[in-house]
Amino acid sequence: MEKENSSTDASVALIVGVTGMAGFSLAEALQKPTTPGGPWTVYGVARRPLPGWFPSSLIDCFISLDALDCADTANKLSPVAHQITHVFWVSLQVHENEEVNISMNSTMLANVLNTLRSATPSAIRHVTLLTGTKHYMGPIFDPSLAGKLVHHEPPFKEDLDRLPYPNFYYALEDLVASYLPSITHSVHRSSIIVGASSRSFYNTLLTLSVYSAICRHQGLPFRYPGNKYTWDHFCDMSDARVLAEQQIWAAVTEGARNQAFNCTNGDVFTWKSLWKVLCEVFDVEFVGYEENDEKFDWVAMMKGKGEVWDEIVEKYGLLETKMEDLACLEALNVVFHFEFQHVCSMNKSREFGFLGHADTLKSIPMWVGRLRDMKIIP
Structure with a gap:
């Protein structure tokens, strides 16, 4: 059963990509009674049904849909679209060609956001967008660009210029920014994510x-x-728990709106x-x-x-x-x-007030x- 939220201040999260490493940790974090912005109602979206290892208690409603399909997205999300206040975008489609990545990932995100915006009334306030350090390195997995990429010098900092290569991270950032001022956003550039899932492409x-x-x-x-x-x-690495903590912090912290943040464990x-x-x-x-x-x-x-x-x-x-x-x-x-x-540098994140961290060598055994x-x- 879906939870109804009568309060105008209700926090209703839609985790798109809920069965991946980042989505799983987000669902766990949002269900904690001490989580900022709560209590949260949590809706989870994935293309395939929930795997057996995923506790159904972590989400209040699961929606299986193909975000590449505009009609399927609208049909499946419309019944709850008027409730969703926060989107946590931790989904991705990955292909070798970066131009294909740009097209497919932009289409998915636009289909979801346009469906939520078309609700009457629309409740969506904030989009939390997960990207990564390819922002600073370029499309390193595109074989057509092998040996041609020139990366930024580390440590990677959020204010570095965009590289002159196609990058679906850039496209998604521009897409969420196009909904301003009615919908705010935050961008979270993770390093190598360490977490638990059988369904994350980069694990x-x-x-x-x-x-x-x-x-x-x-x-x-x-x-x-x-x-x-x-x-x-x-x-460096990004523990999925730290990543979830930073994403939620940015979603409910006014000073973090419309900002991009690196997210690592804070050690090397x-x-x-x-x-x-x-x-x-x-x-x-x-x-x-x-x-x-x-x-x-x-x-x-x-x-x-x-x-x-x-x-x-x-x-x-x-x-x-x-x-x-x-x-x-x-x-x-x-x-x-x-x-x-x-x-990556975590200085900006700390200066804005996020102090989450993890010991990488201790998080691995966990x-x-x-x-x-x-x-x-x-």
Whole structure:
């Protein structure tokens, strides 16, 4: 049953992409009685039905729709559109070509916002938009631009100019800004998100979990598949809980309206230090970086292990998944071969009043535990 909100001050969230890492943590955060702006009514949207690991108690109403389809979006959202006060946009469609990404992601967001605006009366006040550090690096996963991109120098800061490349993050920022002043917005540029879901396209921790499980299952060494630069130099991450906290803070804080904020844990790590933590939590032997590892084509190796993952799923009674749906091999391979320190500045966020943080090396074991509890990994 849907909750009716008679108060004009009621906070009703629509999480678009609720079954991804960011959406799942947002749903958990919004249901807490101490969350700012509450009590919240939480509606969740995803293209597919809720997975078995997702507690139905986290949302008051689930809506399955295809946001690329204007008619389907309008039909499914119209009955509740007059209630929605805040949109948390944590959804994305990903293709290799960035122009396609621009078209598809812009279409989805416009379909949802136009449906909410057409409600009588319309209650929508704020859009929270999740993007990421491709804002500062360009479309790094588009093979047609490989070797052509020039990134900003880290640490990445929010006031850096846009890069001269197509980028669907830029398109989405321009789209939400076009609804001013009637609808305010905030933009949240995450780093590598670490969280729990079986449905996030870019899920580094889940990819590494699958890789380690296959290595352990077959008695293979858990080799670091990146270069020496990333092994030794700094990187940062975004715990999905910190990201949810910042998104909610910005949604209800007047001074944060119409601003863009980086969102990381506030610390940095090296892959060398993180690899030790991963080996301990995955129960595999630590193997340090070796020069020969750079010749190791782990993407090709892993692509031949789909049947091995099927064996692991059956052996441990896991959620029925296919390896190719869980592991973002090519994307993570790009990250492993950066030749610059992937570090964002959190100064603006702190200056505006958001002080959330997490210890990256401590958050990893916690999230691995969540993935195990959800029966996604062994």
